[in-house]
Amino acid sequence: MSSKVILIKPYSAYERQPAPAEDADLTHVERGSPAGELMRRYWQPVALSSEVGELPIKVRMFGETLVLFRAKNGQLGLLEPHCSHRGTSLEFGICEENGLRCCYHGWLFGVDGTILETPGDPPESTLRHSLCHGAYPVHEYKGLVFGYFGPPAAKPEFPIYDSFEHPGDRLVPYYITYPCNWLQVHENVMDPAHAVFLHTRISFSHFADAWGELPEMDFVPTPTGMIYVTTRRWGDNVWVRSNDILLPNLAQVGHVWEDGATPKAFGRVAITRWTTPVDDTTCRIIGWRHFHPDADPRGLADESQCGPESVDFFGQNGDRPYEERQRIPGDYDAQVSQRPIAVHALENLTRCDRGVAMLRQLIRRQMRRMAEGEAPGVSAVRSGGLIPTYTHDTVIQVPPREDKQDDAALLREIGKGITDIVVKGPQHEQADRHERVRALIHAYAESRRETVA
Numbered sequence: 001m002s003s004k005v006i007l008i009k010p011y012s013a014y015e016r017q018p019a020p021a022e023d024a025d026l027t028h029v030e031r032g033s034p035a036g037e038l039m040r041r042y043w044q045p046v047a048l049s050s051e052v053g054e055l056p057i058k059v060r061m062f063g064e065t066l067v068l069f070r071a072k073n074g075q076l077g078l079l080e081p082h083c084s085h086r087g088t089s090l091e092f093g094i095c096e097e098n099g100l101r102c103c104y105h106g107w108l109f110g111v112d113g114t115i116l117e118t119p120g121d122p123p124e125s126t127l128r129h130s131l132c133h134g135a136y137p138v139h140e141y142k143g144l145v146f147g148y149f150g151p152p153a154a155k156p157e158f159p160i161y162d163s164f165e166h167p168g169d170r171l172v173p174y175y176i177t178y179p180c181n182w183l184q185v186h187e188n189v190m191d192p193a194h195a196v197f198l199h200t201r202i203s204f205s206h207f208a209d210a211w212g213e214l215p216e217m218d219f220v221p222t223p224t225g226m227i228y229v230t231t232r233r234w235g236d237n238v239w240v241r242s243n244d245i246l247l248p249n250l251a252q253v254g255h256v257w258e259d260g261a262t263p264k265a266f267g268r269v270a271i272t273r274w275t276t277p278v279d280d281t282t283c284r285i286i287g288w289r290h291f292h293p294d295a296d297p298r299g300l301a302d303e304s305q306c307g308p309e310s311v312d313f314f315g316q317n318g319d320r321p322y323e324e325r326q327r328i329p330g331d332y333d334a335q336v337s338q339r340p341i342a343v344h345a346l347e348n349l350t351r352c353d354r355g356v357a358m359l360r361q362l363i364r365r366q367m368r369r370m371a372e373g374e375a376p377g378v379s380a381v382r383s384g385g386l387i388p389t390y391t392h393d394t395v396i397q398v399p400p401r402e403d404k405q406d407d408a409a410l411l412r413e414i415g416k417g418i419t420d421i422v423v424k425g426p427q428h429e430q431a432d433r434h435e436r437v438r439a440l441i442h443a444y445a446e447s448r449r450e451t452v453a
Contacts, residue, residue: 022341025367026360027181029277030063034367035183036277038248040150041376043158044276045286047145048173048308052076056100058091062149063279066136072097077111078147080134084115109133142288143173156378162386162433163252163269168292171272174306175286176317178332181341182249182283183360186275188335189243189251190355192217192230203328206314208259210234215241216411219355222423223379226362227390228355231415234260236399238411240418244391247377248363249275252391256313257300260395265441266422266434267393270295281340294393384431394418396445417444 007016022028029036039062046059047068056069058081067081067090077100081089088104099110101117108117113135115128137148139158148155164171178185188194192215199205200212215230225247232239239260244252253271273287289306305312309319315330325333349357370376379387398414401407418441421427427436 019343020345021343022181023344026344026363027183027341028280029182030280034371035248035363036062037150038363038367038370038376039277040148041154041370042150042156042248042250043139043146043148044249045144045175045274046078046147046276048175048286049140049143049145050173051308052145054095056091056093056095060278060282061147062277064149066147067091067093067100068138068145069093069095069100071095071099071111075111076138076140076145077109078136078138079109079113083107084109084131084133085118109135111135111138142171144286144288154375156376159378160386161246161389162383163272163290163389163391165386166268166290166292166294169295170291170303171288172291172303172306173286173288174308174311175284176309176311176332177278177282177284178336179282179340180336180338181281182275182277184338184342185283185285185335186249186251187356187359188331189253190219190226190228190245190359191353192228192241192243192355193352194331194334198329198331198334206330207257210239210258210260216408216415217352217354218412218415218419219358220419220423221362222390223381224387224389226355226358227419227423229415229419231411231418232260233400233407233411234395236397237261237263237395238398238414240392240394240396240415242390242392242419242422244269244389245359245362246389247366249277251275252389254391254393255295255297257296257298258393258395259298262297262395263397263445264294264297264393264395265438265445267294267297268292268434269389269391270301381428383429383433388428388433390422392422394422394441396441396448398445398448414448417448 025034046061051057052068052070056067059066059068065081067079069077079090083102085105085107088102090100092103093100099108099116101108106119110116113133115131118128121127139146195211196214213232215232218229220227220229225245227242227244230241237260241254251273252269255267255270270290273285276284276286278284291303302312309317315332317332381388401410421437421440427433430436
């Protein structure tokens with residue numbers, strides 16, 4: 001039972017009981033924790049490829065400090081930090097042709113933890129054959145380095161989503177570190193109401209004025225997780241937008257500067273981001289900014305700003321002066337200031353928080369399944385060999401109805417109609433899924449205009 005006391009009269013802070021504990025099952029990530037063990041069953045990005053050069057680098061995941069290095073033959077290794085001989089940190093190791101050599105006594109470790117040489121021992125020594133250094137599997141893909149931190153026998157294939165291979169797309173890696181728990185950063189993607197207030201009404205339009213229109217909201221399960229569906233009226237246009245959660249901690253976001261002004265069908269992903277747990281009170285957003293015409297039709301994106309601790313839109317890190325952040329806060333400020341670990345028992349969720357509640361429920365469901373011995377859920381749907389994703393921006397021309405309640409009902413109908421096309425139907429297992437979805441949306445938009453007329 002929660003110890004939360006609901007305050008119902010002015011000046012009653014003294015009457016509140018001490019704050020209850022955080023929801024450890026969802027928020028704690030270190031070894032043996034339910035959420036941490038779940039996320040260990042998936043490939044997780046740990047660094048940008050550009051960071052792994054001639055020298056090893058220290059990385060942290062799930063409360064573990066590790067050493068990432070690139071051998072001279074190009075292979076990557078992710079090792080426990082302390083040499084198996086006398087404990088010297090391998091961050092001071094020397095990258096050699098096929099491994100990492102400890103600076104202290106010259107032990108050489110392969111990328112898989114195999115001990116290749118113990119040069120201080122006599123030639124006949126068999127010591128190295130009786131030991132193996134701790135290591136995790138590594139995979140490099142499109143400028144990111146991924147590690148797998150779970151049981152070796154359960155290691156999955158590296159998943160390729162359709163948005164990773166979008167024609168004409170350029171994926172630019174970036175990351176930002178947050179001094180707070182992973183979940184309060186991750187679940188922001190399923191909180192469309194914050195875009196109305198934090199990003200538009202509170203200070204200025206961070207993206208475009210259309211974001212300040214409170215949308216009709218829905219939250220819909222998908223084969224990979226869930227999406228939010230926001231449907232806004234902007235003049236004679238209806239803008240339907242979905243962000244995508246790919247369980248447990250991968251998210252995709254649409255065009256950042258979308259303004260709802262130009263008709264489009266199934267405009268695709270602008271941001272792919274994992275919220276990776278460094279430890280219980282630190283996390284990192286790491287992923288790609290997408291640069292293609294769907295994601296930046298107005299030419300506002302700036303690739304040069306994307307990289308370590310930086311991305312090209314407002315309010316995503318703590319680099320601005322503190323007083324400026326107080327006057328004009330961004331996502332970083334709102335999320336980090338919820339406490340190092342947000343306390344769910346102190347929240348008073350409302351209707352617009354349905355997406356956050358649903359995401360927490362889906363993660364709990366995955367944790368239960370894993371505890372019961374089931375493999376973590378992976379979408380079985382394939383389109384041209386790739387896993388479909390569902391993030392999109394769609395803008396169609398449908399004039400408003402005179403009565404506001406009637407128009408709100410129309411928006412809900414359109415949001416559902418577009419979402420059914422995006423998420424359901426045989427087109428999702430066709431190699432030309434994008435073209436089929438766009439054609440169906442164009443036909444649907446024409447039918448809605450005829451109905452309203």
